[in-house]
Amino acid sequence: xxxxxxxxxxxxxxxxxxxxxxxxxxxxxxxxNPLCGDELDIFIKLDKDKKIIDIKxxxxxxxxxxxxxxxxxxxxxxxxxEEVRKLNKEFVFNLLHIPLSIxxxxxxxxxxxxxxxxxxxxxxxxxxxxx
Amino acid sequence: MKTIxxxxxxxxxxxxxxxxxxxxxxxxDSASTSQKPKQVIDTEKEYYExxxxxxxxxxxxxxxxxxxxxxxxxxxxxRLINAKFKEIIFTKNTTESINLLAYTLGQKLKKGDEILxxxxxxxxxxxxxxxxxxxxxxxxxxxxxxxQGELIVDDKLFTKKTKIVxxxxxSNVLGTINPVQEIIQKAHAVGALVVLDxxxxxxxxxxxxxxxxxxxxxxxxxxxxxxxxxxxLYGKQALLEVLNPFLFGGDMIREVKFEDTTFNDLPWxxxxxxxxxxxxxxxxxxxxxxxNMGLKNIEQHEQELLRYAHEQLAKVKGLTLxxxxxxxxxxxxxAFNMEGIHSHDVSSIVDQEGICIRGGHHCAMPLIKExxxxxxxxxxxxxxxxxxxxxxxxxxxxxxxQVFL
Numbered sequence: 001x002x003x004x005x006x007x008x009x010x011x012x013x014x015x016x017x018x019x020x021x022x023x024x025x026x027x028x029x030x031x032x033n034p035l036c037g038d039e040l041d042i043f044i045k046l047d048k049d050k051k052i053i054d055i056k057x058x059x060x061x062x063x064x065x066x067x068x069x070x071x072x073x074x075x076x077x078x079x080x081x082e083e084v085r086k087l088n089k090e091f092v093f094n095l096l097h098i099p100l101s102i103x104x105x106x107x108x109x110x111x112x113x114x115x116x117x118x119x120x121x122x123x124x125x126x127x128x129x130x131x
Numbered sequence: 132m133k134t135i136x137x138x139x140x141x142x143x144x145x146x147x148x149x150x151x152x153x154x155x156x157x158x159x160d161s162a163s164t165s166q167k168p169k170q171v172i173d174t175e176k177e178y179y180e181x182x183x184x185x186x187x188x189x190x191x192x193x194x195x196x197x198x199x200x201x202x203x204x205x206x207x208x209x210r211l212i213n214a215k216f217k218e219i220i221f222t223k224n225t226t227e228s229i230n231l232l233a234y235t236l237g238q239k240l241k242k243g244d245e246i247l248x249x250x251x252x253x254x255x256x257x258x259x260x261x262x263x264x265x266x267x268x269x270x271x272x273x274x275x276x277x278x279q280g281e282l283i284v285d286d287k288l289f290t291k292k293t294k295i296v297x298x299x300x301x302s303n304v305l306g307t308i309n310p311v312q313e314i315i316q317k318a319h320a321v322g323a324l325v326v327l328d329x330x331x332x333x334x335x336x337x338x339x340x341x342x343x344x345x346x347x348x349x350x351x352x353x354x355x356x357x358x359x360x361x362x363x364l365y366g367k368q369a370l371l372e373v374l375n376p377f378l379f380g381g382d383m384i385r386e387v388k389f390e391d392t393t394f395n396d397l398p399w400x401x402x403x404x405x406x407x408x409x410x411x412x413x414x415x416x417x418x419x420x421x422x423n424m425g426l427k428n429i430e431q432h433e434q435e436l437l438r439y440a441h442e443q444l445a446k447v448k449g450l451t452l453x454x455x456x457x458x459x460x461x462x463x464x465x466a467f468n469m470e471g472i473h474s475h476d477v478s479s480i481v482d483q484e485g486i487c488i489r490g491g492h493h494c495a496m497p498l499i500k501e502x503x504x505x506x507x508x509x510x511x512x513x514x515x516x517x518x519x520x521x522x523x524x525x526x527x528x529x530x531x532x533q534v535f536l
Contacts, residue, residue, distance in 0.1 A: 004479060005534050017496050037492040037499065060505050077145035104479065111372075 005063065006099050012067035017074045020056045029118030033110050038065050040114050042073075050081045057111070064096075064104055069111035070097045081119045086113060136424060136432045140515050143168040143420075151426070154485030157520045162303055162331060162464050162511030163489060164353045170420055171356055175413035183418065184413075185405055187382055201408050204415030205398065208412055209361055211418050211426075212348070213339040217397040220364040221411050225330040226255040228349035228364035231377040231401065232326055233259035233486070236295055238375065242268035245292040247323070249274040249309075250501050251302045254494045256328040260297055274298070276501060280305035281453045284313060293323040300332035303440030304493045304509065305454035306437075306464030307347055308332075311343055319344070324370070330354055334421070334513070335428040340365055352410065357417035363409035364401070371397050378403035429514045436512045436521065440465050441523045448532060453507060463512035466493075469528065472535050474508040480534055484527040486520075 009105045022043035032039045038061030045054040059066050072092060076084055092112050093100070100108055120127040141147040144166045149156050152536065158166055178200070184193040186201045206221045222228045240246075246260045250273050264271040270292075275283050280302060288294075296318040303307050312325065318325045327348040332338055334355035340348060347370070352361040366374070376383055376394055380403040385393040394400045437458055444450055449470035455461045469477055474490030481488055489509040492499045500504065510524065 005476070010535065037496060039505075062475040064476070064479075101479070104475070107475065 003103070004100065006098055009063060009067040009096065009098060013063040016057075016059070016066055016070040018056050019058070021058060022054060022056050025056075027118040027122045029114055029121060030112040031110065031117060033061065033106055034066065035082040037111060038062065038107065040065075040069065040110055042111070042115050042118055044115070044118065046081065052079055052081070052084070055115075059111075061110070063109055064100070065107040065110050068092055068096060068108045072111045074116070078116065081123065084096050084114060085119055085123075087116070093107065135428055136514050139469075143170070144515055145169055145172065145183070148364045149411060151485040151487075157484075157486040157511060157523050158515065159510040159512065159520060159524060160487045160489050161334075161354070161513035161516075162509065164359070165334065165513050166354050166515065167356055168359070168418070169419055171358065171413050171417045173417035175358060175409050178409045178412050182411075186408055187399070197408060197412075200412045200415070201406070203413040205417075207415045207418040207422075211422060212333065212365060213341050214365050218340075218365055218368050218375050219400040220366070220371075220398040221406055222349075222362040222364050222401075223360055224353070224362035225328060225349045225351045226259075228362050228396050229256055229326065229328065230259050230320050231364055232347055232349075233263045234298075234377050235374050236324065236326075237263035240264075240267035240269045240294060243292060244269040244272070244294045245272050245290060247272045247274060247288055247293055247296045247298075247318075249298045251280065251304065251307065251495065252297075252299055253281070253303050253328065253330070254496070256297055256299060256326075257497070260295070269294070272324060276307075276498070278502070280307050280457060280502065281460065281497070282307075282314075284310060284317070286317065289323070291319045291321060293318065293321050295326060296323050297326040297328070299328040299330070300338070301335070301462045302454075302498075303330075303331050303463070303464070304495050304498055304507065305466050306331075306462040306511075307455055308460050308462055311345070315344055331462060331464070335426075337370045337426040346370055352414040352417060355417055356420055357414035358407075358410040358443075360407045363413045366506075367395065369400070376403070376423045380404045382406075424514060432514055433512050433516075434458070434516065436516055437461060437463050437465065439518050440510065440512075442523045442525075443521055444528075447525060447528050450528070453502065453504075463516075464509060465511070466507045466509045467532060468507050469535075470502065472531060474506045476535075477508050477528070477531050480531045481524065481527040484523065484530065486524055486527050488524070 025043035026046045027044035030041050041058040043056045047053045057069050059069045117127045146166050182196050184197045186198040207460040209216050209219045315325050324346045327345045329348045329350040333350040348365040350363050353359040383395050385395050453466040478490040491506050
């Protein structure tokens with residue numbers, strides 16, 4: 001029981017990685033999950049090749065969304081915005097590897113979606129929700 | 132206190148034979164929607180199997196039966212809240228009832244007029260007024276709540292400019308029972324019309340529109356043992372007579388010419404198109420069921436559960452309860468949080484134990500912000516809940532604590 005709340009998830013929830021702000025980020029985006037009111041701010045610093053050199057997050061929300069934010073943000077360091085843009089929900093599911101009920105999928109995806117929205121805004125492109 | 136809600140009442144509700152994750156279902160989310168007794172389900176089924184025909188149209192036997200049953204449902208609802216038959220309009224739900232009023236009353240608003248709502252409104256009694264105010268150039272004023280989630284009824288809020296006062300009888304988040312009569316008197320004293328969101332009160336306690344002297348009132352069938360897709364708008368007859376229709380089309384007309392139309396009598400003037408006939412008739416059966424149990428008995432039963440829940444939940448370590456401390460000012464709704472654990476995580480884990488509770492902002496984002504919360508867990512009771520349900524919940528909450536320890 002409670003497979004959704006594995007040790008690793010709870011560890012990330014209690015001690016999230018990349019928590020905080022970046023003073024002068026190249027990308028900043030704020031988003032919310034309308035179902036639960038979870039809120040997330042992401043800050044990204046890029047190098048000249050548009051590679052993520054630093055990422056910080058300020059998140060309010062449930063264990064699933066917070067743990068996903070922690071894991072996803074850590075995984076994105078060193079990736080270029082182009083690489084991040086191509087990531088899909090499977091990327092997040094593979095990181096979390098826990099069974100998620102349909103209602104909780106949105107919690108898991110909030111961080112990647114917010115980051116991608118930030119990147120699209122940075123690139124001056126329209127975010128496509130069907131991705 | 133002894134009540135006469137039968138101990139084996141769950142037998143009337145087929146859903147309670149179900150298991151969730153291998154455990155018997157405990158349903159603690161009736162503020163969201165209630166479960167349905169067999170009597171209601173059978174009535175809807177029987178309509179489709181034995182009586183299905185459109186109303187107010189055919190002159191044949193079947194249509195006559197459907198028409199009488201549909202109209203009878205209006206009469207039952209009228210009896211329930213001590214209104215007249217003509218004053219009961221069936222809509223889709225509370226939200227539609229409020230939108231109907233926002234639209235029709237909104238047509239009469241002028242720039243500078245004021246609409247008064249409260250900080251504890253469900254989005255359905257907030258967004259329609261906010262949008263209407265924007266269109267009309269009117270001002271939306273907010274009656275604030277204190278830390279316990281009780282309204283601060285400030286006389287200064289009621290002015291000559293106040294045209295509409297819209298507020299909830301019972302908070303869907305905290306269970307606060309608001310001082311309805313006091314607010315209605317103050318509203319009437321300045322000549323304002325009152326719209327009462329009774330979605331959380333009519334299902335759970337006796338509500339008498341004449342006693343309250345309320346102008347308009349909205350509630351939903353699905354929160355009171357009836358089907359989804361049917362709601363009620365009550366309005367004082369004299370007010371409804373002069374109000375313009377909201378939706379136009381069939382059934383709401385008396386005579387149609389290309390140049391103009393005369394509208395039908397109340398309540399049909401506000402019921403355009405083929406309505407939810409099956410839902411309405413089954414709603415009538417739900418009202419029968421509730422009146423048979425007695426609203427006073429249901430209220431007492433829930434008060435007992437509320438007291439027990441407060442006692443038991445207070446024993447759970449790290450649990451904070453919200454809402455009025457004086458439980459006589461509270462309906463069968465309990466909002467709480469567990470320290471360091473998001474309400475959706477709590478809901479997910481107790482779900483594994485077969486228990487349905489809500490987490491999140493409960494369609495009242497401004498109130499949640501006002502109380503300086505991110506979200507909250509909510510359990511809500513109805514006549515079919517028992518102390519055993521609460522015991523199961525408390526056990527499950529202990530498990531939640533273990534997971535996050």
